[in-house]
Amino acid sequence: MQKKVFENVKDINLKHTFECGQCFRWNKNEDDSYTGVVSSLVATVSLIGDKLYIEATDDFDWKRYLDLDRDYGKIKKELVAKDNIIRDAIDYGFGIRILRQDLWEVIASFLISQNNNIPRIKGCIENLSKLHGEKITDDYYTFPKADVIAKLKANDLDEIKLGYRAKYLIETAKAFEEKEFDSSEEAYEWLLGLSGVGPKVASCVMLFGFGYYGAYPVDVWVKKVMKELYGIEGINNINMFAKKTFGDYGGFAQQYLFYYMRDKKDKM
C-alpha cells in the first residue's frame, strides 16, 4: 500500500468531485471516504479538514489526477464576476475539481453514457471491467484497454447489456490510438469521426480526457439548467452564450451547473 498526504488542500469536496458526473468508478464508503479504480490501481481517498489522505495499491501522480495545482478559488471568483446567475450553482458544488482521466477510458465511458442514466452507466462500466479488465484485487478490475475491446465480437458484450452502444464501443476501440494534435479543433474533429461519438460525447472527452477547459458539453441536464436559470433554449444559442460568458472556463462552469441541476432534484 502506498500512503500519501496532501496538506492545506482548498476548494475540494469528495462528493462534489466524485459525484458530479465526470467519472463512474468512484464509490462512497460508510465513513464518507471514496474508493475507486484509476489506471491499474485501487485507491481510497479521504478528506479530513484540509488534509487529503490517499491509500493506493500502487504509486500514482495524484496531484495531476486531482488537479491539485490549479487555483479553483480564482476560477470561481472570475465566473461569478462575469455571471451572477451561476453563483448558487458554485455555492452548491464548491468542491468540484475536474479530474485528469485516461483518454481511452473517457471516450469509452461517455460513449456508453449516451441516452443512458448515471447509475446504469456505472453498472455497465463495472461489469465491462469485471469481464474484460485485469484483476487488481478480489473485487476490483482495471478498465479494459482499447486493444482488448477491439478484439471482441458484438456478442462478447451481450451480458454487459450495452444495447445498441456495444457496436459503437468495439468500432471505436478499433479506431482508437494515442495521438498528438496540433489544436483542440483537430482533436475535436478526430473525436467526431469515431463511431458513436457526436458533439456531446466529444465535448466531454475534450474536457475530461484532453483537459480542454473551454469545452461546454450540453446534455439534457444542461439544457434544463440553461432554460430554467438563463431562459436560453436551442443548442446553438446555448453554445454561443457559453462561449461569450464563460470563455475558457466553460468546462468548469458546465460542471457546477450540471451538478447543481442534477443533484438538487433528489432533494426536492
Add this chain to the structure above:
DNA sequence: GTCCAGGGTCAAG
C-alpha cells in the same frame, strides 16, 4: 403501460 436517462446515426427535407 409510458417516460426518461451526461445522444448518435442516418435519411430526408
Add this chain to the structure above:
DNA sequence: CTTGACCATGGA
C-alpha cells in the same frame, strides 16, 4: 445545415 424516426436497457 436542420429535423425526426429509430436505436436497447432498466428504473421511476
